[in-house]
Amino acid sequence: xxxxxxxxxxxxxxxxxxxxxxxxxxxxxxxxxxxxxxxxxxxxxxxxxxxxxxxxxxxxxxxxxxxxxxxxxxxxxxxxxxxxxxxxxxxxxxxxxxxxxxxxxxxxxxxxxxxxxxxxxxxxxxxxxxxxxxxxxxxxxxxxxxxxxxxxxxxxxxxxxxxxxxxxxxxxxxxxxxxxxxxxxxxxxxxxxxxxxxxxxxxxxxxxxxxx
Amino acid sequence: xxxxxxxxxxxxxxxxxxxxxxxxxxxxxxxxxxxxxxxxxxxxxxxxxxxxxxxxxxxxxxxxxxxxxxxxxxxxxxxxxxxxxxxxxxxxxxxxxxxxxxxxxxxxxxxxxxxxxxxxxxxxxxxxxxxxxxxxxxxxxxxxxxxxxxxxxxxxxxxxxxxxxxxxxxxxxxxxxxxxxxxxxxxxxxxxxxxxxxxxxxxxxxxxxxxx
Numbered sequence: 209x210x211x212x213x214x215x216x217x218x219x220x221x222x223x224x225x226x227x228x229x230x231x232x233x234x235x236x237x238x239x240x241x242x243x244x245x246x247x248x249x250x251x252x253x254x255x256x257x258x259x260x261x262x263x264x265x266x267x268x269x270x271x272x273x274x275x276x277x278x279x280x281x282x283x284x285x286x287x288x289x290x291x292x293x294x295x296x297x298x299x300x301x302x303x304x305x306x307x308x309x310x311x312x313x314x315x316x317x318x319x320x321x322x323x324x325x326x327x328x329x330x331x332x333x334x335x336x337x338x339x340x341x342x343x344x345x346x347x348x349x350x351x352x353x354x355x356x357x358x359x360x361x362x363x364x365x366x367x368x369x370x371x372x373x374x375x376x377x378x379x380x381x382x383x384x385x386x387x388x389x390x391x392x393x394x395x396x397x398x399x400x401x402x403x404x405x406x407x408x409x410x411x412x413x414x415x416x417x418x419x420x
Numbered sequence: 421x422x423x424x425x426x427x428x429x430x431x432x433x434x435x436x437x438x439x440x441x442x443x444x445x446x447x448x449x450x451x452x453x454x455x456x457x458x459x460x461x462x463x464x465x466x467x468x469x470x471x472x473x474x475x476x477x478x479x480x481x482x483x484x485x486x487x488x489x490x491x492x493x494x495x496x497x498x499x500x501x502x503x504x505x506x507x508x509x510x511x512x513x514x515x516x517x518x519x520x521x522x523x524x525x526x527x528x529x530x531x532x533x534x535x536x537x538x539x540x541x542x543x544x545x546x547x548x549x550x551x552x553x554x555x556x557x558x559x560x561x562x563x564x565x566x567x568x569x570x571x572x573x574x575x576x577x578x579x580x581x582x583x584x585x586x587x588x589x590x591x592x593x594x595x596x597x598x599x600x601x602x603x604x605x606x607x608x609x610x611x612x613x614x615x616x617x618x619x620x621x622x623x624x625x626x627x628x629x630x631x632x
Contacts, residue, residue, distance in 0.1 A: 246458040247540050247569065248561025273541060275568055296571060298510060298541040327539055328459050329485060329510040348560035349460025356487055357459065359508060371560065377589050
């Protein structure tokens with residue numbers, strides 16, 4: 209069997225499991241978001257703040273190559289967080305998510321965020337059963353990222369421009385970044401957030417609440 | 421054939437090609453560095469500055485999922501840059517590098533930097549034939565990254581802490597990041613650079629020149 213055939217059969221299996229996850233989420237009326245970003249864009253800090261708003265009704269499955277830093281931080285913030293250690297894999301799969309769902313009481317949750325592995329490429333191709341993929345892009349990363357990583361920015365229903373408080377200290381053209389996103393997906397939503405100042409979170413919460 | 425066997429045979433083929441690349445580099449007395457980082461850590465800006473120092477004797481093979489922004493920027497800076505578009509793959513392979521070497525006149529180069537795809541995970545496993553892997557970590561990404569991505573930080577011979585000028589505006593414990601790197605590789609070298617102020621480049625140049 210060729211390498212391509214093996215990968216395409218793995219992708220087909222992933223889609224079947226994603227459909228099962230999606231049905232389970234619908235059954236519990238859960239809004240499920242798949243957070244995708246580079247390492248260091250601030251996903252965990254965003255989720256910490258959301259944890260203090262939604263408390264234990266916010267479930268978080270956080271993927272990591274190694275270590276449980278993030279789940280510890282998120283549980284301290286009040287959320288119901290669970291860590292998946294992938295041991296080297298560069299993206300989460302629907303099966304890894306399905307396995308962790310067994311450890312969560314979904315009837316107690318209203319929202320579930322799947323914090324994908326920090327990587328702009330591989331995670332974008334895998335359906336996990338989510339309601340929406342949300343890209344998190346820190347303004348320190350450069351405004352050309354949407355054009356350079358079209359696979360993610362075509363699929364992301366919303367883009368969070370994070371660390372917006374650092375804008376005066378970096379070269380980042382918000383207009384260019386947003387226009388490049390719109391070329392890939394004209395219906396994309398934007399949020400400008402700062403975990404330092406709290407800017408932009410009210411709009412983000414309204415978006416989340418609208419997904420249910 | 422199982423997926424694991426397919427991948428392991430792909431890795432074996434990669435190592436064979438990497439050995440051929442390494443022999444070719446040695447024949448030309450070239451110092452070859454494999455730059456690995458997250459998207460937005462500042463690899464291209466570092467290389468722009470190096471281009472203005474070394475001019476056309478600095479060869480650069482820059483990997484990207486799509487677009488030729490980076491090669492254009494680097495050629496304008498005076499270096500001899502060539503772009504590889506991987507079309508979705510999340511890391512460079514020794515074969516992709518071998519193909520591009522045919523388009524470069526190696527006898528005119530003293531240094532070659534391979535700017536890998538922006539990804540902390542996948543690229544770290546692939547030998548390209550380089551003299552050294554160098555990790556580039558921007559201080560805006562968080563000081564826990566070395567502990568979270570041990571596959572890269574175990575293999576990196578040097579770590580460039582970049583955007584060091586932003587240190588006053590972010591929470592980043594340089595001591596913690598460096599200690600975590602040393603736990604994985606006690607011989608690791610550190611450089612603190614800012615493309616804005618030029619800080620740290622003299623030390624970095626000395627390191628590069630010592631690799632020849």
